[in-house]
Amino acid sequence: MSYFTENRGRYLEELKEFLRIPSISTLPEHKGDIRRAAEFVAGKLRQAGMEGVELIEGEGNPLVYGEWLGAKGKPTLLFYGHYDVQPAEPLEEWVSPPFEPAVRGENIYARGAADDKGLTLILIKAVEAVMAVRGSLPVNVKFLIEGEEEVGGEHIERYVASKPPRLTADAAVICDTEMFAPELPTLCIGLRGIVYGELVVKGAKQDLHSGVYGGAAPNPLMAVAEILCALKDREGHIRIPGFHDRVRPAAEAEHAAWARLPFDEKKYRDEEMGVIALTGEAEYGLFDRLWARPTLEVHGIRGGFTGEGAKTVIPAQALAKVSARLVADQRPEEAVAQIQAAVAAACPKGVTAEFRYLHGAAPSLVNPDNRFIRAAAQAMTEVFGNETVYVRSGGSIPIVGAFDQSLGIPSVMMGFGLPDDNLHAPNEKLYLPNFYRGIEAVARYLDLAL
Amino acid sequence: MSYFTENRGRYLEELKEFLRIPSISTLPEHKGDIRRAAEFVAGKLRQAGMEGVELIEGEGNPLVYGEWLGAKGKPTLLFYGHYDVQPAEPLEEWVSPPFEPAVRGENIYARGAADDKGLTLILIKAVEAVMAVRGSLPVNVKFLIEGEEEVGGEHIERYVASKPPRLTADAAVICDTEMFAPELPTLCIGLRGIVYGELVVKGAKQDLHSGVYGGAAPNPLMAVAEILCALKDREGHIRIPGFHDRVRPAAEAEHAAWARLPFDEKKYRDEEMGVIALTGEAEYGLFDRLWARPTLEVHGIRGGFTGEGAKTVIPAQALAKVSARLVADQRPEEAVAQIQAAVAAACPKGVTAEFRYLHGAAPSLVNPDNRFIRAAAQAMTEVFGNETVYVRSGGSIPIVGAFDQSLGIPSVMMGFGLPDDNLHAPNEKLYLPNFYRGIEAVARYLDLAL
Numbered sequence: 001m002s003y004f005t006e007n008r009g010r011y012l013e014e015l016k017e018f019l020r021i022p023s024i025s026t027l028p029e030h031k032g033d034i035r036r037a038a039e040f041v042a043g044k045l046r047q048a049g050m051e052g053v054e055l056i057e058g059e060g061n062p063l064v065y066g067e068w069l070g071a072k073g074k075p076t077l078l079f080y081g082h083y084d085v086q087p088a089e090p091l092e093e094w095v096s097p098p099f100e101p102a103v104r105g106e107n108i109y110a111r112g113a114a115d116d117k118g119l120t121l122i123l124i125k126a127v128e129a130v131m132a133v134r135g136s137l138p139v140n141v142k143f144l145i146e147g148e149e150e151v152g153g154e155h156i157e158r159y160v161a162s163k164p165p166r167l168t169a170d171a172a173v174i175c176d177t178e179m180f181a182p183e184l185p186t187l188c189i190g191l192r193g194i195v196y197g198e199l200v201v202k203g204a205k206q207d208l209h210s211g212v213y214g215g216a217a218p219n220p221l222m223a224v225a226e227i228l229c230a231l232k233d234r235e236g237h238i239r240i241p242g243f244h245d246r247v248r249p250a251a252e253a254e255h256a257a258w259a260r261l262p263f264d265e266k267k268y269r270d271e272e273m274g275v276i277a278l279t280g281e282a283e284y285g286l287f288d289r290l291w292a293r294p295t296l297e298v299h300g301i302r303g304g305f306t307g308e309g310a311k312t313v314i315p316a317q318a319l320a321k322v323s324a325r326l327v328a329d330q331r332p333e334e335a336v337a338q339i340q341a342a343v344a345a346a347c348p349k350g351v352t353a354e355f356r357y358l359h360g361a362a363p364s365l366v367n368p369d370n371r372f373i374r375a376a377a378q379a380m381t382e383v384f385g386n387e388t389v390y391v392r393s394g395g396s397i398p399i400v401g402a403f404d405q406s407l408g409i410p411s412v413m414m415g416f417g418l419p420d421d422n423l424h425a426p427n428e429k430l431y432l433p434n435f436y437r438g439i440e441a442v443a444r445y446l447d448l449a450l
Numbered sequence: 451m452s453y454f455t456e457n458r459g460r461y462l463e464e465l466k467e468f469l470r471i472p473s474i475s476t477l478p479e480h481k482g483d484i485r486r487a488a489e490f491v492a493g494k495l496r497q498a499g500m501e502g503v504e505l506i507e508g509e510g511n512p513l514v515y516g517e518w519l520g521a522k523g524k525p526t527l528l529f530y531g532h533y534d535v536q537p538a539e540p541l542e543e544w545v546s547p548p549f550e551p552a553v554r555g556e557n558i559y560a561r562g563a564a565d566d567k568g569l570t571l572i573l574i575k576a577v578e579a580v581m582a583v584r585g586s587l588p589v590n591v592k593f594l595i596e597g598e599e600e601v602g603g604e605h606i607e608r609y610v611a612s613k614p615p616r617l618t619a620d621a622a623v624i625c626d627t628e629m630f631a632p633e634l635p636t637l638c639i640g641l642r643g644i645v646y647g648e649l650v651v652k653g654a655k656q657d658l659h660s661g662v663y664g665g666a667a668p669n670p671l672m673a674v675a676e677i678l679c680a681l682k683d684r685e686g687h688i689r690i691p692g693f694h695d696r697v698r699p700a701a702e703a704e705h706a707a708w709a710r711l712p713f714d715e716k717k718y719r720d721e722e723m724g725v726i727a728l729t730g731e732a733e734y735g736l737f738d739r740l741w742a743r744p745t746l747e748v749h750g751i752r753g754g755f756t757g758e759g760a761k762t763v764i765p766a767q768a769l770a771k772v773s774a775r776l777v778a779d780q781r782p783e784e785a786v787a788q789i790q791a792a793v794a795a796a797c798p799k800g801v802t803a804e805f806r807y808l809h810g811a812a813p814s815l816v817n818p819d820n821r822f823i824r825a826a827a828q829a830m831t832e833v834f835g836n837e838t839v840y841v842r843s844g845g846s847i848p849i850v851g852a853f854d855q856s857l858g859i860p861s862v863m864m865g866f867g868l869p870d871d872n873l874h875a876p877n878e879k880l881y882l883p884n885f886y887r888g889i890e891a892v893a894r895y896l897d898l899a900l
Contacts, residue, residue: 192661194762196762205723205725208723211642211844212844213723213740214740215775215844216736216739216740217723217725217728218725218729219748221749224675225748226679228672229675229679232672234676234798273655273663273666274655274656275800275801276800276801276802277668277800279668286666289665290664295664295665297660297764298675298754299660299671299761299762299765300671300755300761301671301751302756303751304751304771305749306769309808310646310773311749312646312749313749319756321755321760323762325665348684349684349729350726351725358759358760359760393662395661396661
């Protein structure tokens with residue numbers, strides 16, 4: 001389609017304009033930029049021919065909504081993206097300033113280039129292209145673009161949970177993931193969920209001197225260690241009763257597909273992670289451990305003395321940040337209850353221990369035979385010229401679970417980022433050929449999703 | 451002796467003068483006060499009739515030395531105390547300002563009242579009294595008063611380790627401990643030693659996202675927990691090979707003496723410590739666990755995220771502050787080597803772990819039949835009117851080990867503090883009757899140590 005080629009210059013200029021807005025949602029001083037970014041998105045939706053475009057206000061940053069419902073009797077797709085970005089620090093590590101987009105080689109460098117302004121614009125420009133060329137779309141589309149993805153997405157979560165009728169759709173299309181490797185069109189069909197909380201252990205009424213009381217005083221830090229070791233053994237097996245009951249093993253076909261992925265384990269271990277050995281449940285393959293098995297991790301332990309030198313304190317209290325990644329069909333509330341019961345059972349003498357739940361997200365797994373998934377795979381294969389691969393992600397995208405649970409629709413995760421895009425890090429970039437091909441692939445998808 | 455009674459007013463004024471000097475060794479801005487306090491001590495030693503009084507300069511705060519060697523052929527006692535104090539924070543919790551000594555009831559309140567200015571002055575005033583009344587002493591005495599006790603005592607440790615001939619003595623007298631209960635004269639005959647270090651665990655080359663890498667990435671915080679649990683079991687037993695080989699069980703007589711101590715375990719547990727249960731090795735009694743058994747404690751664990759909210763990081767590195775209390779006849783260097791070997795053996799897959807030794811002190815245990823100990827017990831019994839009890843302390847006074855190892859002399863620990871003196875806390879105090887009786891008891895000791 002030569003329309004796409006002709007418009008590349010304009011696409012790039014619009015992307016740069018979007019990237020110049022420092023819409024950092026984690027910093028309150030950027031409230032004005034957040035609004036400018038929301039209005040930029042609304043303008044682009046109107047320009048693409050969307051109707052009923054508006055900012056949905058509420059507690060938090062505005063959601064941007066727009067729709068085109070002229071394809072009577074045809075499926076409806078709900079497009080999701082986000083216009084907020086991470087902070088840019090450390091600034092001194094950026095080759096070019098984070099909010100002055102710079103093209104070097106085939107990449108554009110700026111905060112938000114890949115996460116998620118570039119990918120959000122792909123969706124809008126794809127719809128705009130079809131509307132411009134044909135004056136209508138083959139399917140109905142709705143856009144719901146949020147501005148709090150980097151700070152927990154509470155506004156959109158509440159909004160989706162309220163099941164507003166105007167969000168009714170047949171599938172969601174989420175453009176916030178990456179390709180498994182360059183030139184390899186990739187669909188993500190599964191995400192891990194998460195439950196995150198604090199393990200709080202209390203001992204004496206005040207800090208104690210380890211010389212005077214050591215030998216008789218319970219040590220909450222040691223209790224944290226003992227509880228963690230009771231919850232997960234040295235071989236990476238979670239020892240929480242009932243925790244694995246709902247875990248759905250990956251299908252044989254999925255295992256076979258993973259085995260065909262271009263992957264260099266040695267490079268992954270030595271260069272990407274930089275560890276002396278990969279760990280985890282030895283009876284499962286690497287992709288199973290990363291994508292299809294639950295995990296339990298401790299992220300930090302607070303309490304006592306961690307400064308320079310020596311202080312011989314037995315702290316009165318200790319707190320550990322602990323999360324579990326969940327896989328289909330585990331349920332966050334049930335997992336929390338299981339963890340709480342296991343913590344209570346593992347609590348050593350002399351202290352009290354409880355797991356305080358902070359937040360969570362359900363896992364998700366779509367059937368690759370779903371027609372909206374198959375259509376996306378075909379569209380990407382056609383445009384990229386390579387067979388689309390199916391992967392999962394070990395991370396969590398809470399909105400996917402929300403779409404599933406509150407709207408009852410599957411999410412099609414078309415990824416156009418690359419593994420080295422430096423998300424959340426200095427010198428974030430987007431590979432421009434993927435930006436242009438992404439627009440074509442999503443436009444093609446509108447026909448195939450019919 | 452009416453001399454002592456007549457001089458109480460002067461003793462109190464001199465104590466107040468000493469307490470008004472904010473000689474806080476942990477804060478560099480008090481360097482001038484440190485020197486003033488050292489010079490105050492030197493002046494008091496001269497006033498007491500000591501000869502060769504001088505400030506021994508070196509790296510750190512000055513040591514104050516003075517001697518009287520006129521008792522030819524008689525034993526020599528080496529008196530130890532310290533003129534530096536802890537910081538006074540939190541200031542708002544003091545009833546009267548920490549460096550404006552205030553007498554309320556029978557107590558004097560000020561930072562350093564009990565730890566250790568009041569007790570150091572007891573030693574000087576006792577010697578002064580005998581010199582004033584008789585013009586000579588029954589034994590030879592040497593004073594070595596330091597100004598870095600609250601910051602590790604490195605200057606005195608180096609000085610003693612150099613075995614200077616002028617420190618030659620038959621016994622050291624240390625006035626820096628407490629009575630087991632009010633009115634109960636107490637000799638401390640054993641101290642635990644300590645080895646303190648950092649358990650450093652390294653995993654990936656940088657922090658990792660627990661969603662993306664969890665299941666395959668080693669977690670250094672979890673490794674810290676696993677290593678700690680391998681080193682000590684849930685019942686408080688240290689599982690370090692060879693660690694207990696040199697541990698000398700408390701003698702039957704010592705056990706019998708401990709059983710007679712006035713002690714309310716319920717009050718200790720519920721009020722003093724405020725815990726729901728005492729812990730530790732169930733097969734040992736409480737005083738054994740506190741005084742005669744080694745311990746292993748973790749004081750803090752650094753790494754990852756411990757702020758408010760949630761961050762899903764697997765840290766590249768974790769560090770735990772770990773110490774072990776040692777008992778006679780354990781040796782610090784050997785204990786460090788044993789811990790290092792046990793850490794290496796317990797290191798889980800995917801990480802490296804090492805125990806980095808920071809500092810230590812040898813345990814000490816004197817034979818209660820030692821003549822200098824027996825003489826001290828008799829002096830205290832006579833002055834206080836109650837039988838002197840023998841206890842140990844679970845804490846560590848490094849100088850005791852240094853006197854033992856470098857000078858080959860036992861330490862007589864005459865304690866005149868009380869358990870509720872608020873050492874290192876707001877409203878530190880000294881019970882004035884103990885101050886006055888302490889002077890008499892030490893003066894009496896000079897005769898009995900003959």
